[in-house]
Amino acid sequence: MGNPNVGKxxxxxxLTGVGVEVSNYPGTTVEIIKGTLKHVGESINVVDLPGVYSxxxxxxxxxxxxxxLIRERPDVVINVIDATRLARNLNLALQLLEIxxxxxxxxxxxxxxxxxxxxxxxxxxxxxxxxPVIPTIAIRGQGIDTAxxxxxxxxxxxxxxxxxxxxxxxxxxxxxxDDHVEQAIETIQEQIPDISRGICIRALEGDRDFIEGFCEHxxxxxxxxxxxxxxxxxxxxxxxxxxxxxxxxxAGAIEQTAQEKRQVPRQFIDRxxxxxxxxxxxxxxxxxxxxxxxxIVFKVGGFLETLIIDIxxxxxxxxxxxxxxxxxxxxxxxxIFGLLGLEAGLAIVIPFIGTFYIFLSVMxxxxxxxxxxxxxxxxxxxLGLHGRAIIPLLLGYGCNVPAIIAARTLNTQRxxxxxxxxxxxxxxxxxxxxxxxxxxxxxxxxxAMSIYFxxxxxxxxxxxxxxxxxxxxxxxxxxxxxxxxxxxxxxIVKKTWFRMKxxxxxxxxxLIVGSSILGVVDELGLLAVFxxxxxxxxxxxxxxxxxxxxxxIFGILRKEMALEILAVLAGTAVFIDVMTPLQIYVFxxxxxxxxPCAATIAVIGKELGWRNMVLISGFTIVLSIVTGGAANFxxxxxx
Amino acid sequence: xxxxxxxxxxxxxxxxxxxxxxxxxxxxxxxxxxxxPPSVSEMIRKLSKSGYIKYxxxxxxxxxxxxxxEAMRIKRRHQLLxxxxxDVLDLDPKFAHTEACxxxxxxxxxxxxxxxxYMGHPEICPDGNPIGQGKCCTGETSQASYRDYIPLSELxxxxxxxxxxxxxxxxxxxxxxxxxxxxDSKVTVKRKLGKGTLSIITMGTEVAVGKDIAKNILVLxxxx
Numbered sequence: 001m002g003n004p005n006v007g008k009x010x011x012x013x014x015l016t017g018v019g020v021e022v023s024n025y026p027g028t029t030v031e032i033i034k035g036t037l038k039h040v041g042e043s044i045n046v047v048d049l050p051g052v053y054s055x056x057x058x059x060x061x062x063x064x065x066x067x068x069l070i071r072e073r074p075d076v077v078i079n080v081i082d083a084t085r086l087a088r089n090l091n092l093a094l095q096l097l098e099i100x101x102x103x104x105x106x107x108x109x110x111x112x113x114x115x116x117x118x119x120x121x122x123x124x125x126x127x128x129x130x131x132p133v134i135p136t137i138a139i140r141g142q143g144i145d146t147a148x149x150x151x152x153x154x155x156x157x158x159x160x161x162x163x164x165x166x167x168x169x170x171x172x173x174x175x176x177x178d179d180h181v182e183q184a185i186e187t188i189q190e191q192i193p194d195i196s197r198g199i200c201i202r203a204l205e206g207d208r209d210f211i212e213g214f215c216e217h218x219x220x221x222x223x224x225x226x227x228x229x230x231x232x233x234x235x236x237x238x239x240x241x242x243x244x245x246x247x248x249x250x251a252g253a254i255e256q257t258a259q260e261k262r263q264v265p266r267q268f269i270d271r272x273x274x275x276x277x278x279x280x281x282x283x284x285x286x287x288x289x290x291x292x293x294x295x296i297v298f299k300v301g302g303f304l305e306t307l308i309i310d311i312x313x314x315x316x317x318x319x320x321x322x323x324x325x326x327x328x329x330x331x332x333x334x335x336i337f338g339l340l341g342l343e344a345g346l347a348i349v350i351p352f353i354g355t356f357y358i359f360l361s362v363m364x365x366x367x368x369x370x371x372x373x374x375x376x377x378x379x380x381x382x383l384g385l386h387g388r389a390i391i392p393l394l395l396g397y398g399c400n401v402p403a404i405i406a407a408r409t410l411n412t413q414r415x416x417x418x419x420x421x422x423x424x425x426x427x428x429x430x431x432x433x434x435x436x437x438x439x440x441x442x443x444x445x446x447x448a449m450s451i452y453f454x455x456x457x458x459x460x461x462x463x464x465x466x467x468x469x470x471x472x473x474x475x476x477x478x479x480x481x482x483x484x485x486x487x488x489x490x491x492i493v494k495k496t497w498f499r500m501k502x503x504x505x506x507x508x509x510x511l512i513v514g515s516s517i518l519g520v521v522d523e524l525g526l527l528a529v530f531x532x533x534x535x536x537x538x539x540x541x542x543x544x545x546x547x548x549x550x551x552x553i554f555g556i557l558r559k560e561m562a563l564e565i566l567a568v569l570a571g572t573a574v575f576i577d578v579m580t581p582l583q584i585y586v587f588x589x590x591x592x593x594x595x596p597c598a599a600t601i602a603v604i605g606k607e608l609g610w611r612n613m614v615l616i617s618g619f620t621i622v623l624s625i626v627t628g629g630a631a632n633f634x635x636x637x638x639x
Numbered sequence: 640x641x642x643x644x645x646x647x648x649x650x651x652x653x654x655x656x657x658x659x660x661x662x663x664x665x666x667x668x669x670x671x672x673x674x675x676p677p678s679v680s681e682m683i684r685k686l687s688k689s690g691y692i693k694y695x696x697x698x699x700x701x702x703x704x705x706x707x708x709e710a711m712r713i714k715r716r717h718q719l720l721x722x723x724x725x726d727v728l729d730l731d732p733k734f735a736h737t738e739a740c741x742x743x744x745x746x747x748x749x750x751x752x753x754x755x756x757y758m759g760h761p762e763i764c765p766d767g768n769p770i771g772q773g774k775c776c777t778g779e780t781s782q783a784s785y786r787d788y789i790p791l792s793e794l795x796x797x798x799x800x801x802x803x804x805x806x807x808x809x810x811x812x813x814x815x816x817x818x819x820x821x822x823d824s825k826v827t828v829k830r831k832l833g834k835g836t837l838s839i840i841t842m843g844t845e846v847a848v849g850k851d852i853a854k855n856i857l858v859l860x861x862x863x
Contacts, residue, residue, distance in 0.1 A: 053817035088819045088842040244816050245823065248842075279832050374847045377836040386849050387836065411814070477849030478814055481838055 001065060001096075002080035003089050004051025005482050007108045009033075011080055011138035012048035015148065039152065047074065055095045056207050060408040063209075069101075070213030075155045077103040078147060080138070083113035083120055084483065086259055090251035093129065097172050098198035099214075102154045104132045106147045111137050112483070117264040125258040130172040139491070175250040177201075178242050188224045195221065205240045273484040276368070282375045291449075293359045297352060297432065298440045298448065304351030305437060309573050312343040333519035340568045341515025345508050347573060350500070352436050353429040353560075357499050360398045361492040367482045369394060377477045383460070384467025386477035389419045393459075396426035398499070400600040403428075404607055418466045420608060421616050424596045425459045425623075427452060430559035431592040438563055439588045442576040451589055458593070458623065514554060514561070515568050522569075537625065542586055543632045545570075545579065555591055556598055562591045582635040586628050594624035643744040646713045647672065648682060649691060652700055653710035662699025715771045716751055717743045718764040723754050725765040732765050756806030756855060789860050791839070792853035796831045800858030802841075807855050815856075818846055826858065 002008050016035030033048040049068055050061035069077075079096055081089040096103055107120060126133040132150040136143030174197065176182070185200045195215075202210045203225035212218040275281050317339055324332045363369055369391050377387030388410060396403035403423045407416050427435060440448035521527055527550055531538075534549040542548075547569040555562025566587070567573040575584055595601065595617045605613040651671045655663035669679040687694045691706035702710055717739050724735035755773055764770050788803050802824050805812055819842040820826070829845055831837040838847040848856075 056813060056817070085843045088844045241816070241822070245821055248821060248824070274830070277830050277832070282832070370847070374830070374836055374838060375832065377847070377849050378832065381849065387847065411810070476811065476852035477836065477847065478811070478818060478852060479847045480818060481845040481847050
């Protein structure tokens, strides 16, 4: 465990080989991720905890981390510390040292620290803290093995053939607090024998969750700890503040002992960083970046899409349907529909989603996302939100599911509800597939952009209305800004692949099987019955072909399937042959707004409860039909 | 004469002059304070000598501008305390009123300002009367002891400062302290967008904070 954005996930990933996402902003890991590794025949469970700044939790993800620590009582904690921000990181380390959990310190990003002119004397730090300190560069895998060995050494009293055998056990570092605090600790210890110093301090800080998890008689402990208001009088500040201040003081002192810092000349990237968030250039650059991103996704995606479709039609669909002529029609339908599904999947998903994720990964890896949050904070306040919510919203353009989970880093329930509702309306990459692959290719780039624009307006209006309507407390914008860094190609490729995998492994089987079943159902004439029921809405109000209704149903499973199934039903992926531009436009508009996909619905239910889930889903259905209908009638009137 | 008594008198005179839109009579004051008229006359002489009030025989007592300022300050204390007792601690309004009468004389400016900020600078007292604005409400700092402190939001890009007072809710304060923003820590403003969001460097870490938070963090500026 460790502070947010210190490289815990990279460390974990190197240690276990489990693929986890690594990003350059605080709060990437919001769930507890488990992995195992084999070491000398023993299997060891390793857990990656969400980042915490202190043992007192205040957001959902921090609580998850603390609960794990309290309930599961790990054998040994590897505290990952960012060498570039030693003092701040030491605060948590000192807290961990106080509670009696075996631990070692992994001093990470020593390379980055070096570049910043920071040199840390590992032995001095080790002597100060009284626990092993191992310098690491997690992202390249350096020092991971040593850290593992030392961690095992901590757990097993008889270390086997390890080079560090025989090292003398140092006293774990204890912060010496203000006399009054020390007195208070003694008072508690007099009342409750056998209570450890660490527990006393947690109790004095008022950390009830922790005490309840660690003590047999929590009430008694909290009671004993409630005496010290005397101290508050002497200091004119709450005892917690005194404790925190003393601890930071200690952290600062340790930093001074163990760290040497020299001035380094300003780097080019600092200059870039400055321009990206400057009052004059920040926003225009943000807008241009977004527009360029969509344009490139459109160009590259469109090019790849045509290429894949051509290859498929020429070498697979045509030969297969020729070969199958004369076979029982039900079988033919099943096979051809299945193939069309695969074609649509490959041709539509990979080019657009892949390209999009490369961009998103670059923005994440460089640390641009927190800068965007900084830039837009002021505007988010109008929605009753603040800059922090930008990260889930931008992630939402990739995929709604992780974006909704990322909303856990927000502090209040109110902020979460607003942000999650807005995320659910955000055109994710699957919806980008529909917008770009359908409207972009067959109607035009600017028509596609107008859909993004309409949806942006809808998102903002929804946010604004919720911001006005929802009561509740508001917590301002506080976020750590990680240093800007150059993107690492390897990380980006890995990350893009990691995200694509979800689509390929999960979506493709559903797509192929679903399409085949659809072929059979169609052959049996059942589709026509269903489409007739929904005909008034789809044909009458939205002006779409009747089979669009079926496509929408599949779109609930996965958004891009609406388009793929449309291709299957239309019998071609060249939509302009079977639909008018207006129909294409309305289809894309409705398809991207009406209910989020099944996975998103499920995750909303998990995060906000089923009631909010039903409300959000119902809201989006109504919204999509109204917007689609409006676009249809407006289009008919104008064209 | 003790401060408490002066304060009690000034408050009563303010109340009476506001009510009758004219000078307050000695016997009215005596009635309000449940004291005998001779002892009230004695006190009025003393207050008049200290320049808090103006006494015209047979006409009554009015507050001087000095006395008025003082009385308004006490009234605000009383109202803020009453608001705190009722709104935050959920006490019975009547009980809160009596309690506030006692507390108003001993509470320090620092505590009061923190209390005011904690409640988000309330504008209406539970008894329905408007609460006067204090220095903390308008974003200025109290003259009493924080003369040199300015809100973090007033610092410019590149300015240095030392955090002195954070008047925000417990939750936000905790959050700030865990990320490294605690009183007496040194900060440097790294970036600032117009008059809004800014980012500061503290303990080697860059932290972005919104304007609404920054304006409630008082710093001792090294420039300006």
